[in-house]
Amino acid sequence: MQEKLVVIALGGNALLQRTQKGTFEDQYVNVEKTAKKIADLVEHGYKVVLTHGNGPQVGATLLRHDAAKNMVPPFPLDACGAETQGFIGYMIQQALRNELKSRGIDKYVVTIITRTVVDRHDPAFERPTKPIGPFYSKEEADQLAQRMPGITIKEDAGRGYRRVVPSPDPKIIAERSAIKTLVDAGFVVVSTGGGGIPIIEDGTQAKGVEAVIDKDLGGQRLATLIGANVFIILTDIDGAYVNYGTANQEMIREVSTGKLQSYLDQGQFKEGSMAPKVLAAIRFVESGGERAIIAELGKLTEALEGKAGTQVVSPRA
Amino acid sequence: MQEKLVVIALGGNALLQRTQKGTFEDQYVNVEKTAKKIADLVEHGYKVVLTHGNGPQVGATLLRHDAAKNMVPPFPLDACGAETQGFIGYMIQQALRNELKSRGIDKYVVTIITRTVVDRHDPAFERPTKPIGPFYSKEEADQLAQRMPGITIKEDAGRGYRRVVPSPDPKIIAERSAIKTLVDAGFVVVSTGGGGIPIIEDGTQAKGVEAVIDKDLGGQRLATLIGANVFIILTDIDGAYVNYGTANQEMIREVSTGKLQSYLDQGQFKEGSMAPKVLAAIRFVESGGERAIIAELGKLTEALEGKAGTQVVSPRA
Numbered sequence: 339m340q341e342k343l344v345v346i347a348l349g350g351n352a353l354l355q356r357t358q359k360g361t362f363e364d365q366y367v368n369v370e371k372t373a374k375k376i377a378d379l380v381e382h383g384y385k386v387v388l389t390h391g392n393g394p395q396v397g398a399t400l401l402r403h404d405a406a407k408n409m410v411p412p413f414p415l416d417a418c419g420a421e422t423q424g425f426i427g428y429m430i431q432q433a434l435r436n437e438l439k440s441r442g443i444d445k446y447v448v449t450i451i452t453r454t455v456v457d458r459h460d461p462a463f464e465r466p467t468k469p470i471g472p473f474y475s476k477e478e479a480d481q482l483a484q485r486m487p488g489i490t491i492k493e494d495a496g497r498g499y500r501r502v503v504p505s506p507d508p509k510i511i512a513e514r515s516a517i518k519t520l521v522d523a524g525f526v527v528v529s530t531g532g533g534g535i536p537i538i539e540d541g542t543q544a545k546g547v548e549a550v551i552d553k554d555l556g557g558q559r560l561a562t563l564i565g566a567n568v569f570i571i572l573t574d575i576d577g578a579y580v581n582y583g584t585a586n587q588e589m590i591r592e593v594s595t596g597k598l599q600s601y602l603d604q605g606q607f608k609e610g611s612m613a614p615k616v617l618a619a620i621r622f623v624e625s626g627g628e629r630a631i632i633a634e635l636g637k638l639t640e641a642l643e644g645k646a647g648t649q650v651v652s653p654r655a
Numbered sequence: 656m657q658e659k660l661v662v663i664a665l666g667g668n669a670l671l672q673r674t675q676k677g678t679f680e681d682q683y684v685n686v687e688k689t690a691k692k693i694a695d696l697v698e699h700g701y702k703v704v705l706t707h708g709n710g711p712q713v714g715a716t717l718l719r720h721d722a723a724k725n726m727v728p729p730f731p732l733d734a735c736g737a738e739t740q741g742f743i744g745y746m747i748q749q750a751l752r753n754e755l756k757s758r759g760i761d762k763y764v765v766t767i768i769t770r771t772v773v774d775r776h777d778p779a780f781e782r783p784t785k786p787i788g789p790f791y792s793k794e795e796a797d798q799l800a801q802r803m804p805g806i807t808i809k810e811d812a813g814r815g816y817r818r819v820v821p822s823p824d825p826k827i828i829a830e831r832s833a834i835k836t837l838v839d840a841g842f843v844v845v846s847t848g849g850g851g852i853p854i855i856e857d858g859t860q861a862k863g864v865e866a867v868i869d870k871d872l873g874g875q876r877l878a879t880l881i882g883a884n885v886f887i888i889l890t891d892i893d894g895a896y897v898n899y900g901t902a903n904q905e906m907i908r909e910v911s912t913g914k915l916q917s918y919l920d921q922g923q924f925k926e927g928s929m930a931p932k933v934l935a936a937i938r939f940v941e942s943g944g945e946r947a948i949i950a951e952l953g954k955l956t957e958a959l960e961g962k963a964g965t966q967v968v969s970p971r972a
Contacts, residue, residue, distance in 0.1 A: 361728040398727040399738075405723035410715040411678040417742045421716075424741020425734045427768045428852060432861055435829075439859040448833040451744045451766035512752075516765040516842055523836045535745060542756040544749055 341383055342568060343521060344642065345561035347554050347618075348372060348390040349573040352635055353426065360398055366429050373433040375638045376526075380438060380445060382639070385521055387564065388430060389557040392422040392532030396550075400471035415470065415503065416535050416546030423451055423531040430528045438526075447526040453512040454534025454556050456549065460506035466490045468505045468550050473498035489548070504549045508533060508556045512544070514563045521564060530560045558618040562625040569622040570631040570641060571615045577648035578616055578632050580606050592644075594653040595620045619650040658700055659885060660838060661959065662878035664871050664935075665689065665707040666890040669952055670743065677715055683746050690750040692955045693843075697755060697762060699956070702838055704881065705747060706874040709739040709849030713867075717788035732787065732820060733852050733863030740768050740848040747845045755843075764843040770829040771851025771873050773866065777823035783807045785822045785867050790815035806865070821866045825850060825873045829861070831880045838881060847877045875935040879942040886939040887948040887958060888932045894965035895933055895949050897923050909961075911970040912937045936967040 352372040358364045379386055399421055403412035413421075427449025434447045469492070474482060479491045479499035494500045511517070511530055520527050533551030537544045554571050561569040580601055581587045590598070598620055607613040612632075619630035633640075633647025641647035669689040675681045696703055716738055720729035730738075744766025751764045786809070791799060796808045796816035811817045828834070828847055837844050850868030854861045871888050878886035894906045897918055907915070915937055924930040929949075936947035950957075950964025958964035 359728055362730045362734045398723075401727050402719035402723040405726065406715075406719040406721075409722065410718050411676055413679045413742065417679045417745065420742040420745035421738040422741070424739070424744070424768055425730065425737040427741070428734065428737035428770070428863075431768065431830075432770065432854070432863070436860050446830065446832055448830055449768035451741055451748065451768070453745070453749065513748075513763065513765055515763055516837060519840045519842070520833060520836060525833055525836070537749070543753045546745075546749070 341385065343385040343387070343564070343566045344379065344568045344570060345387045345389065345557060345564070345566040346376070346638075347557035347569070347571045348388060349571075349635065350391050350393060351574045352572060353390060354394050360394060366433065369429045369433045370437070372635060373430070373437040375635055376434055377437040377441060377443070378639050379642065380443060380526060381441060384642070387517065387521060387527045387529060387560065387566070389530040389553060389560060390426055390430070390528070390532070391553040392419065392426060395422040395426060396532060397471065404472050414546065415548040415550070416537070419532050419535045420451060423449070423535070426531055427528045434526060445524065445526055447528065448520060449528040450513050450517055450520070452517075452530045452534045453537045453544065454508045454530065454551050454559070455510040455512055455539055455544070456506035456536050456547070456551065457509055458538035458540070460504070462504040462506040462549070466502040466504045468503050469494055469500045470503055470550065471501050473500055475499070505552060506536065506549055508551050508559045511556070511560045511563055512537065514560065517560070518564045530556050533557075552614045552618075554615045554618040555621075558622045561622055562627060567628045568631065568642065569619070569627055570633060570638070570647075571618060572633060572635045572638065573615065574634060576634050576637065576646065578607060578612055582606070582608075582612075590648045592649040592651060594651060595623045596653050598650055619648075623650050623652050658702065660702040660704070660881070660883045661696065661885045661887060662704045662706065662874060662881070662883040663693070663955075664874035664886070664888045665705060666888075666952065667708050667710060668891045669889060670707060671711050677711060683750065686746045686750045687754070689952060690747070690754040692952055693751055694754040694758060694760070695956050696959065697760060697843060698758060701959070704834065704838060704844045704846060704877065704883070706847040706870060706877060707743055707747070707845070707849070708870040709736065709743060712739040712743060713849060714788060721789050731863065732865040732867070733854070736849050736852045736867075737768060740766070740852070743848055744845045751843060762841065762843055764845065765837060766845040767830050767834055767837070769834075769847045769851045770854045770861065771825045771847065771868050771876070772827040772829055772856055772861070773823035773853050773864070773868065774826055775855040775857070777821070779821040779823040779866070783819040783821045785820050786811055786817040787820055787867065788818050790817055792816070822869060823853065823866055825868050825876045828873070828877045828880055829854065831877065834877070835881045847873050850874075869931045869935075871932045871935040872938075875939045878939055879944060884945045885948065885959065886936070886944055887950060887955070887964075888935060889950060889952045889955065890932065891951060893951050893954065893963065895924065895929055899923070899925075899929075907965045909966040909968060911968060912940045913970050915967055936965075940967050940969050
């Protein structure tokens with residue numbers, strides 16, 4: 339298993355616990371803990387590329403842009419996503435480099451600002467589904483709609499009004515060749531944060547779009563495009579389950595993509611939560627990857643050794 | 656002059672004009688214009704690394720963090736700087752890649768989140784001088800001082816109270832090896848934005864500090880460390896002047912580092928404006944660089960051909 343390339347999609351809890359308010363210090367302490375687990379892999383000889391979510395972080399960024407809107411112009415969502423890639427990448431590269439250095443491992447960790455190409459004809463653009471940013475009153479929502487024509491605002495379960503944006507399918511990681519170059523040269527790379535900054539292409543011209551990309555699906559595209567051996571999705575439970583939340587729930591240990599797809603088709607996995615992870619795992623293996631794993635951060639090394647997590651393999655394996 | 660490596664420090668006006676309010680769209684249009692000039696160099700066969708300031712941008716970021724402080728915790732300055740590197744890098748890599756692609760040049764542009772090591776014993780830490788972020792009333796300033804003990808707040812010329820932070824001298828660009836790897840592989844790299852995120856080192860452990868680094872001095876360290884042939888500082892005037900603003904002002908065409916140092920010692924250049932540019936140019940050449948140039952963006956190609964700007968060379972050249 340030495341010298342294998344592993345792409346790791348960090349779960350939200352690697353950056354921020356649900357009970358925390360999101361100070362930089364809280365997030366940095368979490369990242370330091372995560373860094374120890376990642377450093378174990380580097381020490382074992384794996385080549386590592388990290389990707390991460392940015393849901394709570396971009397939510398806070400949107401709140402800040404909104405709160406200061408009478409003093410400085412608020413940015414569109416793609417630029418806000420780029421901001422979160424900057425500061426989250428900074429935390430990860432610093433904490434992980436520190437951890438590696440303290441172990442005497444002279445490896446550098448670098449963050450690449452990453453754009454993800456989506457299809458401008460993706461049907462997701464017809465029906466925005468992802469709520470983002472602050473809650474508004476009816477009056478504020480009307481003002482916002484006037485200021486930004488073309489956006490979609492929906493009432494959110496009695497809690498107020500909120501913008502919703504499309505979540506299109508990631509197609510290409512625009513910066514894949516730089517990431518591959520750095521990995522081949524021995525760097526640990528942080529990339530495709532928040533699924534990547536969504537862009538569409540029109541001829542030679544790329545431009546940002548107001549959308550969010552699922553981080554696990556974005557991570558899968560990255561893993562496939564750079565030829566990773568293993569794609570591992572970390573979350574806060576130990577794997578994917580059938581009959582989850584019932585008396586006869588059962589964790590899936592090793593599963594072929596076909597079998598897992600049938601579970602997915604049955605609706606065994608929660609939309610917006612385990613379902614996209616399972617889909618990303620299936621896609622990685624069906625695109626030629628050796629193995630995809632869904633596991634918890636605490637058991638990262640064991641999961642890579644096949645001793646923990648849900649192991650997704652090809653039916654031919 | 657083919658295949659030479661040029662590090663370009665973009666001036667503030669490459670991102671934002673003084674008359675603009677700082678919408679993302681305004682900044683992106685400016686970056687698109689800048690990208691055309693940079694693309695000319697790439698087309699001429701130069702290897703290019705870009706660095707940029709972030710003064711107005713980090714000012715806006717600090718305002719946003721302050722405005723939303725009762726909803727989401729404000730970040731320290733190093734994290735805010737990382738946010739600006741993310742979104743400014745995103746703009747530059749997208750606009751420049753678009754421009755190159757429209758010319759049929761298949762070169763990628765990537766942004767590296769960059770930290771700059773400063774000396775924790777730098778005397779600048781004893782006397783903070785750089786005003787940052789919003790203006791406060793006396794009462795707000797007192798509250799802030801209570802919330803963040805250890806910070807320095809000063810009265811700013813009758814306009815209110817403002818935080819001041821140290822501006823230490825940049826020593827090492829922490830991500831230099833990744834930048835060099837990408838340059839050697841043919842990428843255009845955006846790096847060391849805002850002079851880099853300032854960090855100090857304590858044994859194996861790096862940590863962010865609340866400080867700002869001069870972007871031209873940071874750019875010089877980068878240029879020297881990656882072995883650039885030419886370091887070019889772009890600004891909104893055509894070069895460095897002696898007797899600037901007087902009847903007998905004269906632009907400096909070609910000058911040795913020794914002569915330029917004597918002008919600097921005479922106080923010919925404005926502190927916080929032309930003086931650090933001149934110092935950065937001197938340092939680059941004295942550290943072994945072939946040539947440093949101070950010029951305006953509109954004459955970038957001519958400046959590199961020696962036909963515009965202030966050309967700083969070694970006395971031995």
